[in-house]
Amino acid sequence: MTEAERIESACADAWPALTEKPLGAWRLRAADGFTGRANSALAVGDPGTTPATALRQVCDFAHAHGIPPMVQVIQDGPIERQLAGLGWRSCDEYPAGNEVAVLEGPLMAGAEPGRTRVLAEPTPGWWELTVDRREPADAERAVLTGGEVVGYGVAELDGLTAGAVRGAVADGYLLVARLAVRPEHRRRGLATELMTAIGGWGTRHGATRCVLQVSVGNTGALALYDQLGFREHHRYRYWVPCEDRPL
Template sequence: MTEAGQIENACADAWPALTERRLGGWRLRAAGGFTGRANSALAVGDPGTGLASALETVCDFAHAQRIDPVVQTIKDGPLEPALREHDWRPYAEYAGGHEVAVLLGGIDSTTRDPRVRVLDAPTPGWWRLTVGGTEPTEAQRRVLTSGPAVGFGVAEVDGGTAGSVRGAVADGLLLVARLAVDPAFRRRGLATALMSGIGEWGAAQGATRCVLQVSVGNSGALDLYAGLGFREHHRYRYWVPWKDRAS
């Protein structure tokens, strides 16, 4: 398997779906529609069957889980031309951004900010910034609190939660996601402080590199991470069938 495939599998371990089924090297995932990553088939490696049969299985699984059939594949990889031949297309209308840059960087475990703590369990303030409310759905709770090792970073200002971030370690990689700062507390260095705090936590869990998955349309986040030394390793895209046979 390529390094990009290894990274994607580690990220899938660090971002577990509510329901997952293996199809050879592929991973069919569903989580009630919460995030594209947790509701798509990660198609890297060999599915162990012909492509037409594998794509049919993807559709059957998705329909059984009451989600749309979606395939996540490495951009410009060998699978993409074959997907076109089987009447699949890039999911360009996906609201979260169908093309995603996967960034790699080192781990900053030296810069400490007293405003940031990394907790073993999410707080109501963390949930509020992460999902927009203090009562997560079953799928949100599963995706965001499960994994080999998960940390919940919070930035606290004036006794309240002003920022949040999620970190999870798998296969030596720290996957950082859901970085958020309350609009009332922006431009105070909290995003950088949260990245440093979750990096310190990740290093203590054995991570040696940090990975981020950012929509190519999110220029603000890409600029932030470029300033922190992150560089693009590869991209992935979501694909859907031109015509869903069971729709």
């Protein structure tokens, strides 16, 4: 297993789908359409069969769960180099941006700043910042509360949840996701404080490195993480069949 494959496997453990089925080293995943990562097959490693057969099983699984077939692959990796010849194409229309940078960096371990804390359970304010509602849908709850070791960082100002972040530890990595700060509270250092709080939490739960997944089009987030010492390790993309039968 390459280091990029190990990171992607750890991230999949930290961001579990509502339904998951192994296909050799691949993972077939579905979560009622909530996020690409939870509704695509993670195609890394050996699927235990030919790529063409594995991709047919990806399609069958997706159809059975009412989602479009899609695979998540390491950019320029051995699987991606075969996909075009097997009738698949890069999903360039993916709404959140199809090219994702996987950043690796230090844990910003330290004492939790006074206005931030990491909780064992998400609060209504955390949900509101994370999914735009104080009560999540079933798939949102399953994905965002799934994983063996998960923490929910909040920043609170004047009794309001002004910022939120999710952290999950798997295979020694802390996967940080869903970092958000309310527009009226930005540029006050809350994002850095949340990263420090979740980094300290991750250290206490056995993490030694931190990983983030950011669309290459999200220049603001990339600039923030660059300042915090994160560097690109690899990228991944989503691919879909050029032709597919209706669901």
